[in-house]
Amino acid sequence: MADQTAVINLGEAEGDKLSKNAQKKAEKQERLAAQKANKSATNTTKEAGRSEAKKAVSKPSKKLEGVELVGITVAREDDFSGWYQQVLTKGDFLDYYDISGCYILKPASYFIWKKIQAWFGDRIEKIGVDDCAFPLFVSEEVLNREKAHIEGFAAEVAWVTHAGNTPLEKKIAIRPTSETVMYPYYAKWIRSHRDLPLRLNQWNSVVRWEFKHPQPFLRTREFHWQEGHTAHLKQQDAQTEVRQILEFYAGVYEQLLAVPVIRGRKTEKEKFAGADYTETVEGFISTTGRGIQGGTSHHLGQNFSKMFGITVEDPSGKEGEKKPALNVFQNSWGLSTRTIGVMVMTHGDDRGLVVPPRVSRRQVVIVPVGITAKTSEQDRTALYEQVDALALVLKAADIRVETDLREGYSPGWKFNDWEQKGVPLRLEFGPKDAAAHQVTTSRRDIEGKGTIQISELATGVQELLDTIQKDLYDRADEKFKSHVKKISNWDDFVPALNSKNVCLIPSCLTEKCEDEIKDLSARKEENDDTPQDERAPSMGAKSLCIPFDQPEGVVKGETACCNPQCRNKAEAWCLFGRSY
Numbered sequence: 374m375a376d377q378t379a380v381i382n383l384g385e386a387e388g389d390k391l392s393k394n395a396q397k398k399a400e401k402q403e404r405l406a407a408q409k410a411n412k413s414a415t416n417t418t419k420e421a422g423r424s425e426a427k428k429a430v431s432k433p434s435k436k437l438e439g440v441e442l443v444g445i446t447v448a449r450e451d452d453f454s455g456w457y458q459q460v461l462t463k464g465d466f467l468d469y470y471d472i473s474g475c476y477i478l479k480p481a482s483y484f485i486w487k488k489i490q491a492w493f494g495d496r497i498e499k500i501g502v503d504d505c506a507f508p509l510f511v512s513e514e515v516l517n518r519e520k521a522h523i524e525g526f527a528a529e530v531a532w533v534t535h536a537g538n539t540p541l542e543k544k545i546a547i548r549p550t551s552e553t554v555m556y557p558y559y560a561k562w563i564r565s566h567r568d569l570p571l572r573l574n575q576w577n578s579v580v581r582w583e584f585k586h587p588q589p590f591l592r593t594r595e596f597h598w599q600e601g602h603t604a605h606l607k608q609q610d611a612q613t614e615v616r617q618i619l620e621f622y623a624g625v626y627e628q629l630l631a632v633p634v635i636r637g638r639k640t641e642k643e644k645f646a647g648a649d650y651t652e653t654v655e656g657f658i659s660t661t662g663r664g665i666q667g668g669t670s671h672h673l674g675q676n677f678s679k680m681f682g683i684t685v686e687d688p689s690g691k692e693g694e695k696k697p698a699l700n701v702f703q704n705s706w707g708l709s710t711r712t713i714g715v716m717v718m719t720h721g722d723d724r725g726l727v728v729p730p731r732v733s734r735r736q737v738v739i740v741p742v743g744i745t746a747k748t749s750e751q752d753r754t755a756l757y758e759q760v761d762a763l764a765l766v767l768k769a770a771d772i773r774v775e776t777d778l779r780e781g782y783s784p785g786w787k788f789n790d791w792e793q794k795g796v797p798l799r800l801e802f803g804p805k806d807a808a809a810h811q812v813t814t815s816r817r818d819i820e821g822k823g824t825i826q827i828s829e830l831a832t833g834v835q836e837l838l839d840t841i842q843k844d845l846y847d848r849a850d851e852k853f854k855s856h857v858k859k860i861s862n863w864d865d866f867v868p869a870l871n872s873k874n875v876c877l878i879p880s881c882l883t884e885k886c887e888d889e890i891k892d893l894s895a896r897k898e899e900n901d902d903t904p905q906d907e908r909a910p911s912m913g914a915k916s917l918c919i920p921f922d923q924p925e926g927v928v929k930g931e932t933a934c935c936n937p938q939c940r941n942k943a944e945a946w947c948l949f950g951r952s953y
């Protein structure tokens with residue numbers, strides 16, 4: 374058995390001291406984070422045990438009191454990364470793993486990924502994209518065929534070097550992305566223009582051995598995503614698809630996750646090096662004031678088809694006429710489980726997760742209330758039966774409902790438990806509700822309670838879920854919009870960043886200018902040992918995108934570039950910000 378275990382080495386980083394240090398640091402930070410998360414989980418149990426014991430002494434009661442649930446112990450605004458860790462672990466989305474940068478996606482968060490798969494998968498299928506599965510491994514020789522583009526990424530490639538104790542004749546890479554895995558077969562399969570378009574997608578996981586501080590969902594060494602790779606005869610068809618896919622990505626964020634995004638094009642500096650251009654959806658994390666890339670759709674032009682020899686004969690050639698072969702036009706596009714992290718950071722609060730109804734494993738939980746020591750066994754059973762009946766009505770209407778009839782936990786404990794898990798709507802049902810033919814409602818996203826008549830249960834609940842979905846989006850959208858500052862005067866730029874904004878500035882869009890802006894907006898006095906997330910408030914700003922939706926005010930060849938060191942004229946408004 375042991376002999377069949379593969380050994381994985383870190384490729385290019387082997388001799389790279391700097392990377393090793395960075396890796397050590399990242400791993401130390403990760404260990405601390407995991408320890409912190411584990412400690413708070415252990416404390417929860419301990420404290421719960423203590424308070425349970427206290428209760429038993431001070432208030433003897435026939436009814437078994439539930440253990441006290443210890444909520445999120447740090448405020449979102451005080452310690453955002455501590456808050457994020459607790460919200461994920463206590464909300465049952467994720468657990469830490471003994472390999473730094475790798476995490477377990479528990480059913481509640483994986484359910485969201487499945488919803489994204491269904492929504493996006495349905496749409497790409499309709500436009501003619503098919504799913505498939507290519508191998509996880511790629512030989513060194515094939516990986517290096519993409520040398521120019523892989524160069525910047527080489528240090529992140531993980532390698533398998535052994536089978537058990539036996540060194541492999543040739544080390545094998547684990548895919549960091551599948552261009553090099555797939556494109557040799559595109560060259561083999563595409564023989565004629567009649568084989569086009571070829572449009573394939575994979576739902577898989579890839580490995581990138583990052584040295585930066587890992588963060589669940591946002592930056593992980595293995596991550597789940599979809600990667601689409603298409604080949605077209607006509608450039609225009611490829612370019613149309615790039616935008617179509619981008620719009621689907623925006624739909625995943627906006628319609629499913631209730632997260633607003635800005636659509637735009639990456640600058641030359643920030644685009645994928647193998648692409649002619651990259652389109653992107655960009656999100657915003659309000660607590661840190663940082664932008665976050667949400668998903669990218671690349672037009673690869675003929676860059677890869679030239680490298681991999683993906684050609685067809687020119688269909689415009691007449692009988693017998695020999696025209697030179699045409700290189701196909703290609704796209705690639707990817708969306709990952711980072712989506713879930715952005716969703717959590719957007720909606721979560723000091724009580725825990727807040728999950729939008731459209732993606733929540735449980736949309737509604739019904740908790741029986743008003744049962745006291747005096748309640749007869751018969752009345753209690755009757756109430757529980759009514760609760761079950763309410764659930765059946767909702768299930769019949771395709772609402773994902775659960776009843777919480779657990780014994781030994783008080784209603785208050787159950788409320789907190791479901792709130793921590795982010796269930797969007799709680800229904801309470803007690804003798805008083807029964808008498809009034811109603812249920813009491815409590816939305817996860819706002820304070821206060823309401824009621825729905827039982828005669829209108831299914832429609833009333835569905836309407837409320839739709840309202841919650843919409844309100845979550847509207848609130849996040851308003852927040853994002855209020856943190857996008859249009860700035861033409863450089864002196865206002867860094868103060869705006871420091872006030873947790875992202876900034877639209879007139880920009881010449883050159884790489885040199887971006888480098889200068891990054892430099893000028895970074896505070897350098899910080900000591901380098903500070904963990905990355907604490908250093909973030911002082912990091913330099915990057916360009917996030919050139920929004921498609923351009924405000925008025927930049928006149929090409931007239932308006933000055935915002936960078937004080939730059940003499941160029943502005944090309945467009947470009948969104949800059951500190952970012953993830």
Ligand code: 87F
Nearest residue numbers: 526529549550581600645669705706707
């Ligand atoms: C890390 C290691 C090796 C990103 C990497 O965006 C290679 C790469 O090619 C690499 N990190 N990239 C760029 C990925 C481009 C592209 N691939 C298909 C996508 C979407 C899906």
